[in-house]
Amino acid sequence: MFSIKKNLINFIKKIVFKHSNLGKPNFQYNLEPEQLSEIIISLKKVKNIKGCICEIGVARGMTTRFICEHLVNSSEDTSFYCIDTFSSFESGDIDYEIKNRNKNKSDIEAFKYNDFKKWKENFKNFKFVKPIKADAKKFDFNKITPIKLAIVDVDLYLPTIAVLDKIKDCMSKGGIVIVDDVKKNEKWDGAHQAFHEFVKKNSLSYRLVGQKCGVIEF
Numbered sequence: 001m002f003s004i005k006k007n008l009i010n011f012i013k014k015i016v017f018k019h020s021n022l023g024k025p026n027f028q029y030n031l032e033p034e035q036l037s038e039i040i041i042s043l044k045k046v047k048n049i050k051g052c053i054c055e056i057g058v059a060r061g062m063t064t065r066f067i068c069e070h071l072v073n074s075s076e077d078t079s080f081y082c083i084d085t086f087s088s089f090e091s092g093d094i095d096y097e098i099k100n101r102n103k104n105k106s107d108i109e110a111f112k113y114n115d116f117k118k119w120k121e122n123f124k125n126f127k128f129v130k131p132i133k134a135d136a137k138k139f140d141f142n143k144i145t146p147i148k149l150a151i152v153d154v155d156l157y158l159p160t161i162a163v164l165d166k167i168k169d170c171m172s173k174g175g176i177v178i179v180d181d182v183k184k185n186e187k188w189d190g191a192h193q194a195f196h197e198f199v200k201k202n203s204l205s206y207r208l209v210g211q212k213c214g215v216i217e218f
């Protein structure tokens with residue numbers, strides 16, 4: 001009886017795979033494979049450094065989940081702070097892009113679906129994940145100092161430059177900052193402008209990885 005049921009399920013799976021797109025693999029990450037790989041390399045580099053990990057701008061948590069998998073597999077004992085408004089961009093940050101950076105409101109409106117309660121519930125089994133609902137521009141990063149790895153992915157100019165300015169003095173020696181969307185002539189190129197202004201004004205060396213990832217090692 002059990003084997004008839006199993007054979008039937010396998011037969012249905014075969015039909016569904018062949019005649020629909022339900023089994024078609026897709027790439028659901030916001031980050032490129034090279035960026036994901038850079039995150040793992042960075043996690044290994046900072047493994048024995050004192051400090052926490054933080055991702056600023058988490059959206060629904062695809063990269064967060066990817067990092068959680070690695071932290072569990074490598075039995076790392078660290079706090080992983082996940083900071084977001086969990087309700088999309090701040091209106092002042094969008095207005096700045098429209099008034100000063102020539103962007104269209106409709107192009108840069110996104111992530112409104114998010115919900116803090118549901119997000120926390122989705123990550124409740126990862127005890128080391130510490131979700132924080134805040135405007136990253138106003139968050140006091142001294143509360144989570146020292147930071148050994150920061151992933152900054154808030155897309156627009158104002159939050160990116162504010163976060164970089166704030167975390168600079170909170171980084172552990174040997175700590176790493178990874179910034180997404182360091183790419184010109186894109187709708188999220190506010191992050192590109194902020195990254196380059198930041199490294200220039202602080203005379204920091206940096207690397208570019210893949211098509212849109214900036215890396216600074218402290």
Ligand SMILES: C[S@@+](CC[C@H](N)C(=O)[O-])C[C@H]1O[C@@H](n2cnc3c(N)ncnc32)[C@H](O)[C@@H]1O
Pocket residue numbers: 029030031055056057058059060061062063064083084085086087088089090093111114134135136137153154155159
């Ligand atoms: C591109 S998504 C992050 C994607 C995520 N890192 C990933 O790889 O899956 C950008 C996120 O930044 C958040 N964000 C934008 N401005 C912010 C601000 N001022 N403070 C906190 N979060 C902000 C948005 O709510 C959104 O969830």
